Amino acid sequence: MPELPAAVRGFGVTFSTMFKKVVTEQYPEQADRFPPKPRFHGRHQLNRWADGLEKCIGCELCAWACPADAILVEGANNSDEARFSPGERYGRVYQINYLRCIFCGLCIEACPTRALTMTNEFELADDNRADLIFEKQDLLAPMLPGMIPPPHEMVPGTTEQDYYAGKVTGSVPAQEPRGDEALWSIVDGMPAPGHTAPAAASGQEESS
Numbered sequence: 001m002p003e004l005p006a007a008v009r010g011f012g013v014t015f016s017t018m019f020k021k022v023v024t025e026q027y028p029e030q031a032d033r034f035p036p037k038p039r040f041h042g043r044h045q046l047n048r049w050a051d052g053l054e055k056c057i058g059c060e061l062c063a064w065a066c067p068a069d070a071i072l073v074e075g076a077n078n079s080d081e082a083r084f085s086p087g088e089r090y091g092r093v094y095q096i097n098y099l100r101c102i103f104c105g106l107c108i109e110a111c112p113t114r115a116l117t118m119t120n121e122f123e124l125a126d127d128n129r130a131d132l133i134f135e136k137q138d139l140l141a142p143m144l145p146g147m148i149p150p151p152h153e154m155v156p157g158t159t160e161q162d163y164y165a166g167k168v169t170g171s172v173p174a175q176e177p178r179g180d181e182a183l184w185s186i187v188d189g190m191p192a193p194g195h196t197a198p199a200a201a202s203g204q205e206e207s208s
């Protein structure tokens with residue numbers, strides 16, 4: 001019977017598989033045993049320069065590159081009173097809609113300043129739509145030692161080209177905010193991230 005050897009070989013594969021090591025990954029119980037590969041495309045991150053200023057210049061190239069229309073960017077001008085990034089513009093509003101994102105990575109390829117990259121974080125499931133629209137504060141990279149929370153000046157004596165050339169390696173004391181008014185964002189009338197509103201501007205000024 002010509003079919004018999006093939007059938008026997010087929011059962012042979014089944015039989016030998018029974019004795020192989022099980023490769024089932026126990027998730028989430030043993031999630032740390034199976035970390036994503038370094039180049040895995042997970043949640044996005046808006047990066048900072050070494051002194052804490054933001055790399056995003058609000059150019060919207062990432063939004064235009066996105067095939068799923070998942071990114072919303074609104075740029076605004078920096079000023080001497082409220083500087084969030086080196087140069088002229090910064091990203092005032094930045095949203096990524098993870099209900100739409102397909103994690104293709106085209107946005108990070110389009111970014112001219114490497115402001116936008118993707119982390120390995122993949123646990124993005126949620127039980128409602130609103131929490132899957134990430135705002136700028138959800139995407140900004142954490143403050144590291146040596147950084148000062150924006151807004152603040154650039155390192156004295158440098159230009160934005162120096163930042164892009166990697167010549168700025170940290171903050172200097174001269175960049176520390178000079179007072180409450182230096183912490184106050186003139187944009188939207190909101191305090192800068194990580195700061196509370198100045199008393200006068202918030203209507204909480206104590207009478208003397």
Ligand code: SF4
Binds near residue numbers: 071101107
């Ligand atoms: S990874 Fe792709 S789909 Fe997601 S925001 Fe970027 S360009 Fe859009």
Ligand code: SF4
Binds near residue numbers: 056091115
């Ligand atoms: S993340 Fe990059 S591409 Fe997108 S607005 Fe900011 S600088 Fe432009």
